[in-house]
Amino acid sequence: xxxxxxxxxxxxxxxxxxxxxxxxxxxxxxxxxxxxxxxxxxxxxxxxxxxxxxxxxxxxxxxxxxxxxxxxxxxxxxxxxxxxxxxxxxxxxxxxxxxxxxxxxxxxxxxxxxxxxxxxxxxxxxxxxxxxxxxxxxxxxxxxxxxxxxxxxxxxxxxxxxxxxxxxxxxxxxxxxxxxxxxxxxxxxxxxxxxxxxxxxxxxxxxxxxxxxxxxxxxxxxxxxxxxxxxxxxxxxxxxxxxxxxxxxxxxxxxxxxxxxxxxxxxxxxxxxxxxxxxxxxxxxxxxxxxxxxxxxxxxxxxxxxxxxxxxxxxxxxxxxxxxxxxxxxxxxxxxxxxxxxxxxxxxxxxxxxxxxxxxxxxxxxxxxxxxxxxxxxxxxxxxxxxxxxxxxxxxxxxxxxxxxxxxxxxxxxxxxxxxxxxxxxxxxxxxxxxxxxxxxxxxxxxxxxxxxxxxxxxxxxxxxxxxxxxxxxxxxxxxxxxxxxxxxxxxxxxxxxxxxxxxxxxxxxxxxxxxxxxxxxxxxxxxxxxxxxxxxxxxxxxxxxxxxxxxxxxxxxxxxxxxxxxxxxxxxxxxxxxxxxxxxxxxxxxxxxxxxxxxxxxxxxxxxxxxxxxxxxxxxxxxxxxxxxxxxxxxxxxxxxxxxxxxxxxxxxxxxxxxxxxxxxxxxxxxxxxxxxxxxxxxxxxxxxxxxxxxxxxxxxxxxxxxxxxxxxxxxxxxxxxxxxxxxxxxxxxxxxxxxxxxxxxxxxxxxxxxxxxxxxxxxxxxxxxxxxxxxxxxxxxxxxxxxxxxxxxxxxxxxxxxxxxxxxxxxxxxxxxxxxxxxxxxx
Numbered sequence: 001x002x003x004x005x006x007x008x009x010x011x012x013x014x015x016x017x018x019x020x021x022x023x024x025x026x027x028x029x030x031x032x033x034x035x036x037x038x039x040x041x042x043x044x045x046x047x048x049x050x051x052x053x054x055x056x057x058x059x060x061x062x063x064x065x066x067x068x069x070x071x072x073x074x075x076x077x078x079x080x081x082x083x084x085x086x087x088x089x090x091x092x093x094x095x096x097x098x099x100x101x102x103x104x105x106x107x108x109x110x111x112x113x114x115x116x117x118x119x120x121x122x123x124x125x126x127x128x129x130x131x132x133x134x135x136x137x138x139x140x141x142x143x144x145x146x147x148x149x150x151x152x153x154x155x156x157x158x159x160x161x162x163x164x165x166x167x168x169x170x171x172x173x174x175x176x177x178x179x180x181x182x183x184x185x186x187x188x189x190x191x192x193x194x195x196x197x198x199x200x201x202x203x204x205x206x207x208x209x210x211x212x213x214x215x216x217x218x219x220x221x222x223x224x225x226x227x228x229x230x231x232x233x234x235x236x237x238x239x240x241x242x243x244x245x246x247x248x249x250x251x252x253x254x255x256x257x258x259x260x261x262x263x264x265x266x267x268x269x270x271x272x273x274x275x276x277x278x279x280x281x282x283x284x285x286x287x288x289x290x291x292x293x294x295x296x297x298x299x300x301x302x303x304x305x306x307x308x309x310x311x312x313x314x315x316x317x318x319x320x321x322x323x324x325x326x327x328x329x330x331x332x333x334x335x336x337x338x339x340x341x342x343x344x345x346x347x348x349x350x351x352x353x354x355x356x357x358x359x360x361x362x363x364x365x366x367x368x369x370x371x372x373x374x375x376x377x378x379x380x381x382x383x384x385x386x387x388x389x390x391x392x393x394x395x396x397x398x399x400x401x402x403x404x405x406x407x408x409x410x411x412x413x414x415x416x417x418x419x420x421x422x423x424x425x426x427x428x429x430x431x432x433x434x435x436x437x438x439x440x441x442x443x444x445x446x447x448x449x450x451x452x453x454x455x456x457x458x459x460x461x462x463x464x465x466x467x468x469x470x471x472x473x474x475x476x477x478x479x480x481x482x483x484x485x486x487x488x489x490x491x492x493x494x495x496x497x498x499x500x501x502x503x504x505x506x507x508x509x510x511x512x513x514x515x516x517x518x519x520x521x522x523x524x525x526x527x528x529x530x531x532x533x534x535x536x537x538x539x540x541x542x543x544x545x546x547x548x549x550x551x552x553x554x555x556x557x558x559x560x561x562x563x564x565x566x567x568x569x570x571x572x573x574x575x576x577x578x579x580x581x582x583x584x585x586x587x588x589x590x591x592x593x594x595x596x597x598x599x600x601x602x603x604x605x606x607x608x609x610x611x612x613x614x615x616x617x618x619x620x621x622x623x624x625x626x627x628x629x630x631x632x633x634x635x636x637x638x639x640x641x642x643x644x645x646x647x648x649x650x651x652x653x654x655x656x657x658x659x660x661x662x663x664x665x666x667x668x669x670x671x672x673x674x675x676x677x678x679x680x681x682x683x684x685x686x687x688x689x690x691x692x693x694x695x696x697x698x699x700x701x702x703x704x705x706x707x708x709x710x711x712x713x714x715x716x717x718x719x720x721x722x723x724x725x726x727x728x729x730x731x732x733x734x735x736x737x738x739x740x741x742x743x744x745x746x747x748x749x750x751x752x753x754x755x756x757x758x759x760x761x762x763x764x765x766x767x768x769x770x771x772x773x774x775x776x777x778x779x780x781x782x783x784x785x786x787x788x789x790x791x792x793x794x795x796x797x798x799x800x801x802x803x804x805x806x807x808x809x810x811x812x813x814x815x816x817x818x819x820x821x822x823x824x825x826x827x828x829x
Contacts (some may be wrong), residue, residue, distance in 0.1 A: 157392040
């Protein structure tokens with residue numbers, strides 16, 4: 001019993017002593033007596049100067065030590081004096097470990113911390129908190145003493161709230177910590193980390209499990225963790241110093257654009273990213289391998305209207321080995337696909353040594369296929385590229401959603417060499433560059449400057465260009481309007497080309513999109529230009545593209561009938577687009593018979609025609625241009641011949657009314673003069689005269705180029721084989737279906753219409769169509785001058801008349817008399 005009393009007494013005394021000691025400790029902390037010792041302990045453990053504000057202790061089985069306004073100094077040379085500033089820190093101590101001489105914290109709670117992590121100019125990290133090594137001193141005794149073991153420090157958990165963490169990488173910037181928890185520090189077992197952060201305005205959640213903290217030096221350290229950005233998730237599992245497997249699932253990649261822009265400043269990022277998945281491995285030297293990146297279907301209209309991605313995949317077994325990219329998508333309804341191979345994907349990474357990369361690619365668009373192969377000397381900047389191109393296109397028009405207004409080329413084959421001394425986004429050269437198709441054979445040497453518009457400078461030389469085929473295909477592609485019931489037309493004598501909807505003028509779009517898409521200057525030459533079923537040779541010109549306008553200057557060509565020159569302009573910046581075209585014959589004029597023979601048609605007019613026209617209009621299609629056409633055109637022929645077979649193409653009814661009983665051998669043509677003036681789509685003759693050995697035909701005509709309505713009044717004064725014709729002939733209807741024998745006044749009313757009637761009713765042409773006013777025609781010289789735009793030129797010789805011989809036999813009789821004179825020796829006068 002006495003022993004028990006002694007034990008109780010000892011315990012009670014011990015309790016009183018402990019209580020008194022705790023009370024004294026609390027009093028000492030509150031009074032600040034022990035603060036210097038705490039500061040010294042912190043400084044001894046970290047090697048940094050520390051300060052503490054108010055320090056307090058809350059006693060209990062788990063004592064809680066709190067400090068206000070704590071700081072920890074930075075290393076000398078840091079960007080600011082303090083590495084850490086803490087508004088409040090509170091630590092919960094475990095008593096039993098203290099009795100064993102160990103330091104164990106149940107928890108450390110930090111609130112309002114501002115922590116700076118940085119590297120000094122010499123590369124030293126300021127987060128290395130090891131105390132400075134003590135200087136060696138001579139031992140006081142001869143016998144060595146074992147070093148005193150330092151007590152271990154274990155921390156159950158560390159809580160960090162409402163804090164800021166400035167990262168050493170400026171691309172990461174400052175991380176705002178809403179809440180972070182570290183558990184298991186110093187316990188010798190696994191540690192865990194959980195945090196809710198904000199990085200560059202993006203909310204980030206971190207969950208990780210690691211090996212022992214602090215990590216044993218040199219030993220592989222296990223790691224498993226995830227980063228979550230909204231619905232996006234990145235996971236890692238493995239060992240630091242060993243292999244780490246990374247995986248990412250990014251169903252909402254748009255949330256990462258702001259973060260990516262901050263982490264990769266200066267890198268052009270797309271406005272939209274497709275959903276993605278990725279896996280890769282990192283070895284102990286942080287080298288990636290087994291890289292697989294997959295992109296899911298996405299609408300990429302923000303990159304290009306109508307662009308959609310179906311899928312894409314990157315596979316790179318190693319950075320030093322080959323990599324392959326495959327992709328599928330569509331643009332404007334055209335299916336796209338690509339397969340790209342690189343011999344070493346690692347050269348593209350910013351941390352790897354840059355070296356040349358061999359590349360092969362096969363890109364498909366619809367049925368078109370482009371193959372590329374070559375090298376890129378500086379793959380990161382895409383500079384120093386040399387690539388061979390081989391492109392096959394079954395139908396270029398099928399790529400209309402990809403190209404601005406492509407021509408109707410079929411079975412197209414393109415081969416060339418692309419070189420880029422700078423980046424591929426800069427200036428590139430295509431040379432040699434060859435194009436082959438049934439309608440076009442050409443080669444080029446062109447410098448291309450990417451952008452909007454695309455720059456083109458160089459030369460294009462075509463061996464053959466079949467414009468007729470391209471136009472026919474374009475006409476066939478134009479949908480015909482819905483059919484409407486119309487009266488059966490009178491059979492048309494003329495065989496003019498007719499569009500698919502019964503009009504002569506086709507409704508073809510002008511290359512407005514092409515003019516807007518390109519800029520620069522091209523010297524163009526074509527050895528054989530097939531146009532209007534004729535072969536134009538030695539075609540030359542300079543095409544200048546600038547400010548949404550195209551100008552063809554120095555145009556020249558040799559037609560089957562002779563040479564021509566001219567120029568053309570298409571101004572796509574105007575609304576509507578504006579077109580101007582000028583063309584004239586050279587020398588004595590065009591051989592009309594040669595032109596007809598080149599078209600494999602019967603000759604109508606034999607002789608040389610001086611031709612000139614200068615017109616302009618507005619619109620995006622050929623019919624819109626015709627409806628606004630303004631300008632002049634003229635044709636002058638002297639000393640030619642009218643051939644019966646060719647003239648019959650105008651229709652036997654019309655020829656029978658004008659030239660009855662026309663001889664099979666035709667008629668001599670003394671002169672033909674035609675001058676047409678157009679204003680806002682209304683074309684009217686200012687000169688219309690045909691003078692033959694049988695007489696003359698004069699008249700006027702008007703054509704509404706909007707409706708293709710036709711009105712003409714011809715006045716023949718012809719006598720052939722005793723038949724004399726002086727009755728007016730009226731022509732109406734349309735260009736595609738003219739009608740002979742109609743009232744020209746009524747036809748003129750339909751052609752002019754109400755909108756033009758007030759302005760044109762007193763026009764001399766219209767008055768003559770109505771049967772008012774005298775004849776406008778003069779002699780050949782007068783009419784030919786009008787046809788030549790007022791210029792002088794050849795005129796027919798004065799006509800000799802053999803008395804008593806009919807007009808239609810004058811030429812034959814004079815030839816006979818000249819022959820007889822030669823036989824009788826009277827050939828010289």
